[in-house]
Amino acid sequence: MPRVECEFCQRHIAAGMVAGRPRKGRLWQHDPTERPELFGDALVSCAGSLAIVDVPGSGAQMELVEVDEQADEALVGPLGTMALF
Template sequence: MPRVVCLECDRHIAAGMVAGRPGKGRLWRHDPTERPELFGDALVSCTGSLEIVDLPAPGEQLEFTDIDEPQPEHEPVGPMGTMALF
Protein backbone atom coordinates (compact mmCIF):
# COMPACT_ATOMS: atom_id res chain seq x y z
CA MET A 1 0.00 0.00 0.00
CA PRO A 2 1.25 3.49 -0.73
CA ARG A 3 2.24 5.69 2.19
CA VAL A 4 0.94 9.23 2.53
CA VAL A 5 1.87 11.92 5.06
CA CYS A 6 -0.82 12.45 7.71
CA LEU A 7 -1.70 16.16 7.87
CA GLU A 8 -2.22 16.01 11.66
CA CYS A 9 0.91 14.22 12.90
CA ASP A 10 3.23 14.47 9.84
CA ARG A 11 3.92 10.70 9.84
CA HIS A 12 3.96 8.44 6.77
CA ILE A 13 0.85 6.24 7.05
CA ALA A 14 -0.45 3.52 4.70
CA ALA A 15 -3.50 4.53 2.66
CA GLY A 16 -5.98 2.04 1.20
CA MET A 17 -7.88 2.77 -2.00
CA VAL A 18 -11.44 4.08 -1.79
CA ALA A 19 -13.98 2.27 -3.98
CA GLY A 20 -15.34 4.42 -6.79
CA ARG A 21 -12.81 7.20 -6.29
CA PRO A 22 -9.66 6.60 -8.35
CA GLY A 23 -6.67 8.47 -7.03
CA LYS A 24 -8.16 8.76 -3.51
CA GLY A 25 -7.30 6.71 -0.43
CA ARG A 26 -8.24 6.46 3.23
CA LEU A 27 -5.49 6.65 5.85
CA TRP A 28 -5.25 3.67 8.16
CA ARG A 29 -6.00 4.16 11.85
CA HIS A 30 -2.91 5.16 13.78
CA ASP A 31 -2.04 6.45 17.24
CA PRO A 32 -0.79 9.99 17.84
CA THR A 33 2.93 10.23 18.59
CA GLU A 34 2.31 11.70 22.07
CA ARG A 35 -0.19 8.98 23.09
CA PRO A 36 1.82 7.35 25.92
CA GLU A 37 2.57 10.66 27.65
CA LEU A 38 -0.95 12.12 27.41
CA PHE A 39 -3.27 9.10 27.46
CA GLY A 40 -1.33 6.25 29.11
CA ASP A 41 -2.54 2.84 27.93
CA ALA A 42 -5.85 4.12 26.50
CA LEU A 43 -6.48 3.48 22.80
CA VAL A 44 -6.72 6.88 21.15
CA SER A 45 -6.55 7.43 17.39
CA CYS A 46 -4.87 10.35 15.67
CA THR A 47 -7.46 12.86 14.43
CA GLY A 48 -6.05 12.31 10.91
CA SER A 49 -6.98 8.60 11.00
CA LEU A 50 -9.44 7.47 8.32
CA GLU A 51 -9.07 10.79 6.48
CA ILE A 52 -9.51 10.66 2.68
CA VAL A 53 -6.35 11.84 0.91
CA ASP A 54 -4.85 11.92 -2.59
CA LEU A 55 -2.78 8.86 -3.44
CA PRO A 56 0.64 9.12 -5.09
CA ALA A 57 1.19 8.32 -8.79
CA PRO A 58 0.20 4.60 -8.86
CA GLY A 59 -3.42 5.61 -8.40
CA GLU A 60 -3.48 7.89 -11.42
CA GLN A 61 -5.35 6.90 -14.55
CA LEU A 62 -3.15 5.73 -17.40
CA GLU A 63 -3.09 7.81 -20.56
CA PHE A 64 -2.72 6.55 -24.12
CA THR A 65 -0.04 8.14 -26.28
CA ASP A 66 0.51 7.98 -30.02
CA ILE A 67 3.53 5.96 -31.07
CA ASP A 68 4.99 6.56 -34.51
CA GLU A 69 5.50 3.07 -35.91
CA PRO A 70 7.17 2.62 -39.26
CA GLN A 71 4.63 1.86 -41.98
CA PRO A 72 5.37 -0.97 -44.43
CA GLU A 73 6.23 0.12 -47.96
CA HIS A 74 3.36 -1.89 -49.43
CA GLU A 75 0.57 -4.00 -47.98
CA PRO A 76 0.66 -7.71 -48.88
CA VAL A 77 -2.31 -8.58 -51.09
CA GLY A 78 -3.85 -12.09 -51.26
CA PRO A 79 -4.88 -13.99 -54.37
CA MET A 80 -8.33 -12.38 -54.50
CA GLY A 81 -7.15 -8.82 -53.85
CA THR A 82 -7.70 -9.14 -50.11
CA MET A 83 -5.33 -8.37 -47.30
CA ALA A 84 -4.35 -10.84 -44.58
CA LEU A 85 -5.85 -10.04 -41.19
CA PHE A 86 -3.24 -11.86 -39.12
Protein backbone atom coordinates (compact mmCIF):
# COMPACT_ATOMS: atom_id res chain seq x y z
CA MET A 1 0.00 0.00 0.00
CA PRO A 2 1.22 3.50 -0.68
CA ARG A 3 2.20 5.66 2.27
CA VAL A 4 0.95 9.21 2.68
CA GLU A 5 1.99 11.83 5.23
CA CYS A 6 -0.60 12.40 7.95
CA GLU A 7 -1.36 16.12 8.22
CA PHE A 8 -1.62 15.95 12.02
CA CYS A 9 1.44 13.92 13.08
CA GLN A 10 3.55 14.25 9.88
CA ARG A 11 4.30 10.49 9.84
CA HIS A 12 4.03 8.39 6.69
CA ILE A 13 1.00 6.09 7.14
CA ALA A 14 -0.36 3.40 4.78
CA ALA A 15 -3.45 4.44 2.84
CA GLY A 16 -5.94 1.83 1.61
CA MET A 17 -7.93 2.48 -1.55
CA VAL A 18 -11.48 3.89 -1.31
CA ALA A 19 -14.04 2.13 -3.52
CA GLY A 20 -15.42 4.28 -6.31
CA ARG A 21 -12.93 7.10 -5.75
CA PRO A 22 -9.82 6.75 -7.92
CA ARG A 23 -6.68 8.41 -6.54
CA LYS A 24 -8.23 8.58 -3.04
CA GLY A 25 -7.25 6.53 -0.01
CA ARG A 26 -8.16 6.22 3.65
CA LEU A 27 -5.32 6.47 6.18
CA TRP A 28 -4.95 3.49 8.48
CA GLN A 29 -5.77 4.07 12.12
CA HIS A 30 -2.64 5.01 14.06
CA ASP A 31 -1.62 6.36 17.46
CA PRO A 32 -0.34 9.91 17.94
CA THR A 33 3.40 10.24 18.55
CA GLU A 34 2.92 11.95 21.95
CA ARG A 35 0.47 9.32 23.27
CA PRO A 36 2.43 8.07 26.31
CA GLU A 37 3.15 11.57 27.64
CA LEU A 38 -0.33 13.06 27.18
CA PHE A 39 -2.74 10.15 27.44
CA GLY A 40 -1.02 7.49 29.55
CA ASP A 41 -2.36 4.01 28.85
CA ALA A 42 -5.63 5.19 27.26
CA LEU A 43 -6.30 4.02 23.70
CA VAL A 44 -6.31 7.19 21.61
CA SER A 45 -6.00 7.46 17.84
CA CYS A 46 -4.36 10.30 15.93
CA ALA A 47 -6.84 12.92 14.66
CA GLY A 48 -5.68 12.08 11.12
CA SER A 49 -6.69 8.41 11.40
CA LEU A 50 -9.19 7.25 8.79
CA ALA A 51 -8.99 10.56 6.88
CA ILE A 52 -9.50 10.42 3.11
CA VAL A 53 -6.38 11.68 1.32
CA ASP A 54 -4.98 11.89 -2.22
CA VAL A 55 -2.85 8.84 -3.03
CA PRO A 56 0.03 9.51 -5.41
CA GLY A 57 0.45 7.17 -8.35
CA SER A 58 -2.75 5.15 -7.99
CA GLY A 59 -5.59 5.10 -10.48
CA ALA A 60 -3.27 5.70 -13.42
CA GLN A 61 -4.04 4.12 -16.77
CA MET A 62 -1.87 1.12 -17.61
CA GLU A 63 0.32 1.51 -20.70
CA LEU A 64 0.54 -1.03 -23.52
CA VAL A 65 4.06 -2.15 -24.34
CA GLU A 66 5.27 -3.42 -27.71
CA VAL A 67 6.27 -7.11 -27.54
CA ASP A 68 8.84 -8.68 -29.84
CA GLU A 69 7.29 -11.53 -31.91
CA GLN A 70 10.24 -13.89 -31.33
CA ALA A 71 10.28 -13.29 -27.59
CA ASP A 72 6.51 -13.95 -27.47
CA GLU A 73 6.96 -17.39 -29.09
CA ALA A 74 9.44 -18.41 -26.39
CA LEU A 75 6.78 -17.90 -23.69
CA VAL A 76 4.46 -20.60 -25.09
CA GLY A 77 4.74 -23.79 -23.07
CA PRO A 78 4.58 -27.43 -24.21
CA LEU A 79 0.80 -27.68 -23.74
CA GLY A 80 0.04 -24.51 -25.68
CA THR A 81 -0.12 -22.45 -22.52
CA MET A 82 1.41 -19.02 -22.24
CA ALA A 83 3.10 -17.41 -19.24
CA LEU A 84 1.16 -14.40 -17.97
CA PHE A 85 3.92 -12.75 -15.95
